[in-house]
Amino acid sequence: MSGMMLLLLLCLSLGTISVVHCGDPTINFEWNVTHGTLSPLGVPQQVILINGQFPGPNINSTTNNNVVVNVFNNLDEPFLLTWSGIQQRKNSWQDGTPGTMCPIPAGKNFTYQFQVKDQIGSFIYYPTTAMHRAGGAFGGLRVNSRLMIPVPYDTPEDDYTVLIGDWYTKSHNAVKKLLDSGRSMARPDGVLINGKDAKGDGKDEPLFTMKAGKTYKYRICNVGLKNTLNFRIQEHWMTLVEMEGSHTVQNTYQSLDVHLGQCMAVLVTADKDPKDYYMVASTRFTKSVLTGKGIIRYENGKGPADPELPEAPEGWAWSLNQFRSFRWNLTSSAARPNPQGSYHYGKINISRTIRLANAASKVDGKLRYSINGVSHVDPETPLKLAEYYGVGDKVFKTDTIKDEPPEDETKVEVHPNVVNQTHRDFVEIIFENHEKSLQTWHVSGYAIFAVAIEPGRWDPEKRKNYNLLDAVSRHTIQVYPKSWAAIMTSFDNPGMWNIRSEHPERRYLGQQLYIAVPNPSHSTRDEYNMPDTALVCGIVKDMPKPPPPYRN
Template structure:
């Protein structure tokens, strides 16, 4: 009887020492203090926004399903927007090396004068909006009377070609195809790009 009592007390003691374990993905906690500071990304000092005294902002090394808790303290005298970039997305549809690229388009920017006016072009075509909006022309099935698809070549601009054509510049692609776009700049100035369209998604 004493042995049974001792065994029962031992089991109760073990139960009392049991630690509750939660089976879930790990949590990582960060504190970000946002302040103004002097930065020189292009060699010229200017005022910028720092996170914990850093520019660009801090890197977070995490893996899929990690839970990130970030406490942000805004010490600026204005609201601001946080943007997280270059995050691998294993849930997405594109995986490097596992999906074939179906088309490669090289976009070469150039500058020239047309009728005495400075025009910037992509693959030798300088875009102008037609009188009828592009989507409206497609909707009413009169696109062939308003503009032409694929007036530029996928191979870019041939070397030595300086002629610029002024026309609507519309590239027709197939939905769910994976297209590699190569930006090529031969100018001495930095170029910024804006891709305008619908039913397409950028994968960096």
């Protein structure tokens, strides 16, 4: 079916689907998800491919584009993708988490339909079912600014996506069995850059090429499984220009710590001798450092890359100071023609404070991760679907955790973890990390203001140290060992939204929850009705679909 015909059909059915806006362009993709055998670290292993590619295809979109992705699941088990950082306004039906959607059955297909509304920036997609992320099926998702919106830097010669991540030579099924048995994933086997690790034997093909004197944009995203990675390019400085959907103050760095699930966009000028150079990604905060390499080649350059790699910084204090240097660019335009800084988040009264503490413990002798004493499990019926069909009370209970951590974090309950949240409340969330390992958190459905990270324990006096002027609006936040991090956000997007650890192991073993934000207006102005194309499963599979509760 042609793109124009698909768009016409979607426009004709706006009364029920309501996710495609006919005045905005539609871009269409057809993806086949399969298993394949590759050797990313020199050892043959089973990986997950999208259209035969590892990593998967890059989605190149522009603000307000309607994105239609028809995914054919040719694996032998259910599969689901999430579009990390895409805010999915009014549309948690397309968020791609097991709490909002039924997974795509083996041998079947599902068409995602969403709009990258009023967004720009660098993002990723990845699987949320089982431990599929340990097999691949991840890729870059970029949202370019419309031509009418000025960008605070000159147009680069080219725009490159750099996917860095630690990697295991075990298959995703082997990793899942390890976790199901009650054990941890342990240490990864290496680090990949765009699915490869340069051998340094002079035979490596370049990942990217540059023309001398030209400036390039590199979108660097950590798609790994366990570790923060430090990224750097031999002899080249990087000017940070964007981070997870926000233009930043343009500071220049020799290296950047990129935590799990995070994306940063930098400008790099080809102003060195024309030859090969290594881009390097190495693990941080680990006893044994793992390093991955990739070649950047100057056009018509002569000479191999210097085998001596630039060193990474040491300690997490350096990383914390780097976080404090990140600032929102208040003078630039965003996706809409208004200054980003016109939203004065620091002057809004806080309606609610939620403190969330992560913990590792054993339940029936097996490893589990929890938030405020609850380790989440995904029910057979997605939470959003159960709520829509009016059977939520048969699937989950809400507010089983309090707004502050329990005194005894070793006492853990295992069940769905759902928190009610009033629509449009401006909420402060404190992530408290009482463990010795670094944590990274993701918030679906919203942009969050990362106002503070500090060592020690949080108390209300710490608000004096918040950045209430130009904290970067983003969707992830890291929390250093024995530290806390504070974010602020307005819960103005009704739906069922996931807050999760960006560590796949911890997410799989329970370190996540869902925020249920009601639609008090009962209007599609605030939230879409369930799409006609939505998959149904669990206890609602054979139930009649309820009439649309929200009016147009």
